[in-house]
Amino acid sequence: MTVRTDEEHAAQMARKKAVQDRIVAERNVEKGLLIVHTGKGKGKTTAALGMVVRAAGHGMKVGVVQFVKGAMSTGEAAILANLPGVEFRTMGEGFTWDTQDRTRDTQVARTAWEEVRRMVADPSYAMVVADELNIVLRYGYLPVEEVLQAFAARPPMTHVVVTGRNAPDALIEAADLATEMRELKHPFREQGVKAQAGVEF
Amino acid sequence: MTVRTDEEHAAQMARKKAVQDRIVAERNVEKGLLIVHTGKGKGKTTAALGMVVRAAGHGMKVGVVQFVKGAMSTGEAAILANLPGVEFRTMGEGFTWDTQDRTRDTQVARTAWEEVRRMVADPSYAMVVADELNIVLRYGYLPVEEVLQAFAARPPMTHVVVTGRNAPDALIEAADLATEMRELKHPFREQGVKAQAGVEF
Numbered sequence: 001m002t003v004r005t006d007e008e009h010a011a012q013m014a015r016k017k018a019v020q021d022r023i024v025a026e027r028n029v030e031k032g033l034l035i036v037h038t039g040k041g042k043g044k045t046t047a048a049l050g051m052v053v054r055a056a057g058h059g060m061k062v063g064v065v066q067f068v069k070g071a072m073s074t075g076e077a078a079i080l081a082n083l084p085g086v087e088f089r090t091m092g093e094g095f096t097w098d099t100q101d102r103t104r105d106t107q108v109a110r111t112a113w114e115e116v117r118r119m120v121a122d123p124s125y126a127m128v129v130a131d132e133l134n135i136v137l138r139y140g141y142l143p144v145e146e147v148l149q150a151f152a153a154r155p156p157m158t159h160v161v162v163t164g165r166n167a168p169d170a171l172i173e174a175a176d177l178a179t180e181m182r183e184l185k186h187p188f189r190e191q192g193v194k195a196q197a198g199v200e201f
Numbered sequence: 202m203t204v205r206t207d208e209e210h211a212a213q214m215a216r217k218k219a220v221q222d223r224i225v226a227e228r229n230v231e232k233g234l235l236i237v238h239t240g241k242g243k244g245k246t247t248a249a250l251g252m253v254v255r256a257a258g259h260g261m262k263v264g265v266v267q268f269v270k271g272a273m274s275t276g277e278a279a280i281l282a283n284l285p286g287v288e289f290r291t292m293g294e295g296f297t298w299d300t301q302d303r304t305r306d307t308q309v310a311r312t313a314w315e316e317v318r319r320m321v322a323d324p325s326y327a328m329v330v331a332d333e334l335n336i337v338l339r340y341g342y343l344p345v346e347e348v349l350q351a352f353a354a355r356p357p358m359t360h361v362v363v364t365g366r367n368a369p370d371a372l373i374e375a376a377d378l379a380t381e382m383r384e385l386k387h388p389f390r391e392q393g394v395k396a397q398a399g400v401e402f
Contacts, residue, residue: 009303027395037244041380046251053254055399057280079258096387102337126400159400176394178386179242184379191377194228197255197362198328
């Protein structure tokens with residue numbers, strides 16, 4: 001660590017504050033954002049869940065559609081569903097490698113997607129979360145074009161959050177805010193640690 | 202996208218399921234994890250907040266100490282504080298570049314840290330979140346060694362979650378699970394979008 005005097009430190013902080021204040025002042029656009037959480041690391045669904053809590057805390061109406069059962073635990077789902085203004089729908093039937101039936105998976109994906117489409121078209125929803133939609137797109141259970149079209153046609157102030165690894169390039173291209181959760185270290189692989197309550201589910 | 206017959210698809214899914222089942226069966230270690238969310242991207246604090254909701258949903262006792270005021274909104278803090286089993290403490294005094302006073306910042310960091318240290322030493326807490334602790338470590342307001350020592354001495358089943366950009370290498374080294382939130386796209390910079398309720402705060 002660099003050793004600085006208190007005066008140098010204060011001067012550096014003052015410069016940072018000036019930069020920060022200027023950046024904030026220059027930002028004046030308000031719009032509904034298309035937000036993507038992707039990557040192989042942890043936190044994609046969990047961060048979306050945090051955003052739901054945050055939005056609900058502001059009294060916003062939020063719709064959450066879970067494309068893959070098990071991505072959120074029943075405990076989380078219960079808490080989400082009990083937050084005022086939050087509508088929670090689980091449409092999946094277990095991870096896709098549990099079913100091995102493409103026709104059924106495609107139907108389930110379609111049903112979940114119709115729910116998302118209804119929510120994003122309805123301006124009363126301030127935020128719509130399509131949890132693990134990327135998996136469904138990855139397996140070709142839904143056409144990316146149809147999804148992007150529905151997002152593009154949504155009311156201008158609606159935030160949409162899409163999660164799941166392997167986000168299609170076209171979705172990242174369309175996104176306002178895209179974050180990759182990158183695994184630096186993972187105890188499952190390295191230490192044989194099993195999924196634990198409060199961390200994994 | 203690769204075009205596959207339904208049979209090929211089913212076979213691929215069956216293989217994935219077999220691999221998945223084997224991996225899960227091999228994992229049998231249960232332990233408190235040291236979890237780090239770092240990187241310049243979004244979602245570090247939000248994912249930690251999601252973990253708090255998750256743990257609270259399991260009836261776990263969770264302590265949250267916020268080192269930097271404003272990292273979570275008052276709305277979020279209110280929701281967190283109202284979850285059964287969650288103790289929430291805000292110790293910060295605004296972002297560090299607002300104060301420009303290293304002596305005061307060091308004192309605030311120390312007070313917040315004593316709260317974290319008390320919680321991690323108390324086995325009744327299943328999870329302790331030190332939100333934005335990395336910023337404090339980055340500026341040298343607390344010695345990393347002291348932090349790592351307290352984490353290492355904690356009860357074996359306690360999960361600790363540390364957030365903030367610029368996590369020290371020694372902390373990542375000590376972590377069981379470390380995730381880098383990497384910015385792929387950000388509307389603030391690219392479109393002049395301002396911080397909005399439900400997304401940023």
